[in-house]
Amino acid sequence: MAILSALGFGPETLLLSEPKMFMNGRFLASLLVELEDELESIGAQRALFQIGLLFGFRDAYRMTAMENTEPSQSVARSTLVALQFRRGGSAAASGTFQMQGTWPDKYEASARLLKLGPDTTPSCAMSAGYTSGWLSGTLDTDVLVIEETCTACGDTACSFTAHEVATVAARRSEAELRLVPELSYDAFREISRRFAQPLKATASPTAQPVDFDPSMVHVWGPVMVLPFMNIEESMNTVKMLGHTPDTCDVRSIVIDLQGEGLDEDFTAVSLEKILETVEAWGAEVILTNVSPLAEPIVADLEVKHLLLRKNLPEAIATAFQIAEAQRHIL
Numbered sequence: 001m002a003i004l005s006a007l008g009f010g011p012e013t014l015l016l017s018e019p020k021m022f023m024n025g026r027f028l029a030s031l032l033v034e035l036e037d038e039l040e041s042i043g044a045q046r047a048l049f050q051i052g053l054l055f056g057f058r059d060a061y062r063m064t065a066m067e068n069t070e071p072s073q074s075v076a077r078s079t080l081v082a083l084q085f086r087r088g089g090s091a092a093a094s095g096t097f098q099m100q101g102t103w104p105d106k107y108e109a110s111a112r113l114l115k116l117g118p119d120t121t122p123s124c125a126m127s128a129g130y131t132s133g134w135l136s137g138t139l140d141t142d143v144l145v146i147e148e149t150c151t152a153c154g155d156t157a158c159s160f161t162a163h164e165v166a167t168v169a170a171r172r173s174e175a176e177l178r179l180v181p182e183l184s185y186d187a188f189r190e191i192s193r194r195f196a197q198p199l200k201a202t203a204s205p206t207a208q209p210v211d212f213d214p215s216m217v218h219v220w221g222p223v224m225v226l227p228f229m230n231i232e233e234s235m236n237t238v239k240m241l242g243h244t245p246d247t248c249d250v251r252s253i254v255i256d257l258q259g260e261g262l263d264e265d266f267t268a269v270s271l272e273k274i275l276e277t278v279e280a281w282g283a284e285v286i287l288t289n290v291s292p293l294a295e296p297i298v299a300d301l302e303v304k305h306l307l308l309r310k311n312l313p314e315a316i317a318t319a320f321q322i323a324e325a326q327r328h329i330l
């Protein structure tokens with residue numbers, strides 16, 4: 001944790017509250033370069049491992065918190081890093097837990113190759129950290145993931161083995177354990193739990209995804225949720241996003257009108273502008289939480305293909321369906 005704080009990546013920072021960094025290859029590549037510049041290679045790897053660990057724990061806790069909620073809230077169930085496990089992993093002869101898998105999209109290795117070139121040892125530290133945290137949170141035991149083969153050093157796949165921390169030290173070399181010197185999983189558990197926001201904190205009659213902060217822009221891969229609370233801010237966000245090359249990855253955008261009366265002409269005009277901008281990116285727009293007062297105004301908007309959904313979970317579910325359908329077309 002000290003490494004992260006020293007770098008200014010405290011758990012409260014935007015960087016750690018926005019999962020977009022995992023989805024965004026260019027961002028991750030720049031982060032890798034920055035960390036390598038600031039720290040020696042091993043320090044950079046440790047920092048990445050810890051960032052991953054935080055996210056992994058957080059996602060595991062979010063999933064657990066969502067087990068008892070409506071199916072429509074299951075949007076955030078998927079992991080940020082794509083994981084694939086080999087079947088029948090566990091049960092080594094010694095009775096210790098062991099599991100093998102791959103990161104099928106080789107996402108971190110590609111980012112590294114893009115900016116830093118090939119490496120001599122497996123280098124997907126963030127993916128290893130994420131998977132360690134995710135398994136540790138899900139299985140409720142401390143798990144360490146060690147990458148065995150890596151496309152960044154010429155292998156055909158990024159593959160890993162997951163071990164129980166309690167038993168791994170006896171079986172692996174010091175070099176292989178380099179990412180976790182004196183690492184306290186408990187500290188990460190505690191921070192991630194707070195960070196994951198337990199269900200009771202957000203359980204309200206207007207059921208929304210557990211991790212949802214309605215005042216923030218959320219991006220889950222091809223889906224973006226844009227709160228329309230403050231006109232100026234929404235416009236600025238859209239303008240800013242328009243200048244980001246990665247916006248083209250966004251296939252559908254949910255605009256949440258919660259708390260916005262839309263009773264002034266000005267607001268309707270701003271909304272129209274935002275819709276036009278967003279449609280120019282080729283993304284589908286879904287409006288949600290439209291109040292009865294605002295309905296006629298929305299009906300008058302001169303925008304094609306406007307989808308309406310009653311509430312945010314439904315809107316997000318539709319957004320993912322659209323994004324998925326578009327992915328198959330492309």
Ligand SMILES: [Zn+2]
Nearest residue numbers: 109124150158
């Ligand atoms: Zn790798």
